[in-house]
Amino acid sequence: MTDLLLSDPSTLARDEGYWQRIAAQYDVEPGPINLEYGYFGRMTRHAGATYQQHIDAINRCNSLPLRQHFDDIGSVEIRNAAAELLNVPHASVALTQSASASLQTLIRNYNRLQAGDQVLVSDLDYDSVANAMRWLARQRGAEVVELSHPHPVTYDNLMQSYREAFARNPRLKLMPLTHVTHRTGLVMPIREIAALAREHGIDVVLDGAHALGQMEFDLEALGIEFAGYNLQKWIGAPLSLGLTYIAPARIGDIDPDMADSRFALDDVRSRAPYGTPNVPAWLTLPTVFAEHKAIGGAAVKGARLSYLRDLWVSQARDIEGIEVLVPDDPRLYCGITSFRFTRHADQAAMVQRLLNEYNLFTVGREGSACGPCIRVTPGFTTTPAEVQQLVDALRQLSR
Numbered sequence: 001m002t003d004l005l006l007s008d009p010s011t012l013a014r015d016e017g018y019w020q021r022i023a024a025q026y027d028v029e030p031g032p033i034n035l036e037y038g039y040f041g042r043m044t045r046h047a048g049a050t051y052q053q054h055i056d057a058i059n060r061c062n063s064l065p066l067r068q069h070f071d072d073i074g075s076v077e078i079r080n081a082a083a084e085l086l087n088v089p090h091a092s093v094a095l096t097q098s099a100s101a102s103l104q105t106l107i108r109n110y111n112r113l114q115a116g117d118q119v120l121v122s123d124l125d126y127d128s129v130a131n132a133m134r135w136l137a138r139q140r141g142a143e144v145v146e147l148s149h150p151h152p153v154t155y156d157n158l159m160q161s162y163r164e165a166f167a168r169n170p171r172l173k174l175m176p177l178t179h180v181t182h183r184t185g186l187v188m189p190i191r192e193i194a195a196l197a198r199e200h201g202i203d204v205v206l207d208g209a210h211a212l213g214q215m216e217f218d219l220e221a222l223g224i225e226f227a228g229y230n231l232q233k234w235i236g237a238p239l240s241l242g243l244t245y246i247a248p249a250r251i252g253d254i255d256p257d258m259a260d261s262r263f264a265l266d267d268v269r270s271r272a273p274y275g276t277p278n279v280p281a282w283l284t285l286p287t288v289f290a291e292h293k294a295i296g297g298a299a300v301k302g303a304r305l306s307y308l309r310d311l312w313v314s315q316a317r318d319i320e321g322i323e324v325l326v327p328d329d330p331r332l333y334c335g336i337t338s339f340r341f342t343r344h345a346d347q348a349a350m351v352q353r354l355l356n357e358y359n360l361f362t363v364g365r366e367g368s369a370c371g372p373c374i375r376v377t378p379g380f381t382t383t384p385a386e387v388q389q390l391v392d393a394l395r396q397l398s399r
């Protein structure tokens with residue numbers, strides 16, 4: 001805590017003593033160097049033990065605490081804590097089991113789309129989110145407009161591509177917007193795109209899966225009224241937890257869940273898919289939120305991840321045969337960044353070589369209009385020496 005009080009995030013991001021103490025809070029299986037924290041960020045030992053205690057307690061005590069405390073009181077307290085994490089009114093947040101559950105519900109139950117309208121999906125959106133948009137368009141007789149992002153991408157050509165897409169397609173009504181794309185790690189200028197969308201009467205559903213916990217943001221200031229998040233990536237929660245955000249003034253534009261009759265029509269919790277939640281995971285959230293704050297929150301986590309990213313990207317940019325896909329514009333990047341080997345056609349094979357020959361675990365990503373790539377995502381136990389091993393491997397494999 002003293003470190004936190006004394007240092008600003010960018011200084012703390014470089015303080016290896018601080019990060020060694022953080023890393024000591026995690027159990028890490030010996031094995032390949034993990035540069036794929038984008039799937040699951042890892043719980044601390046303490047969070048894992050707390051989760052296990054809640055599993056055991058619920059199993060021992062069975063339905064009594066669920067019915068007498070959790071359903072009416074405990075779940076509301078935890079939901080409120082989640083809203084405080086997002087810095088939004090309690091009544092605008094519902095807990096769900098994943099970002100996918102949140103986003104699919106927002107899309108499926110969006111009730112303003114009509115026959116003849118258009119929806120926009122892009123090559124950088126998450127597949128299931130884009131598929132949900134296509135599904136909605138089919139159901140309502142709307143048209144799907146597919147947008148490919150410019151490459152190489154800059155702030156200006158990105159904004160221009162949205163400006164042109166909105167101008168070319170005056171019937172657009174709805175679009176997903178991915179805060180941090182899982183394909184390349186590109187960070188979208190959310191506030192600017194959302195403002196442009198609003199000028200054109202287009203509603204935005206924000207996919208914040210990779211943003212929460214590593215980026216600081218204010219949803220109201222961003223102009224976002226619908227959003228879905230998960231908590232297992234950068235918040236450090238157990239798997240199986242997500243959040244739905246609906247701005248209170250827009251609750252009527254998302255229908256309640258088809259199966260729900262527990263909550264009032266204007267209660268955001270009726271917009272979460274019905275089902276018994278993973279109660280022990282929910283009960284672990286206060287511990288996880290306290291840990292998130294203690295580490296320095298998204299400001300410090302994001303600064304550390306970006307610092308580790310800069311360590312390898314700054315060197316990789318000078319390696320012939322390596323193309324880094326995300327620019328160094330601070331508005332457009334975070335800790336996750338993808339690259340490709342330009343002299344090797346098969347990026348999936350190179351992912352395998354990084355693992356087999358260099359003990360480095362990364363992940364191949366396809367689907368961007370600019371082609372397949374390899375995603376690198378450090379975590380809170382990643383060291384600069386591990387990142388340097390990646391750079392050394394890139395130097396050798398790029399030839």
Ligand SMILES: Cc1ncc(COP(=O)(O)O)c(C=O)c1O
Binds near residue numbers: 039097181207209
């Ligand atoms: C950009 C993006 N959106 C949505 C999701 C889905 O999140 P969840 O697995 O919590 O449903 C992911 C998961 O990796 C993601 O990367």
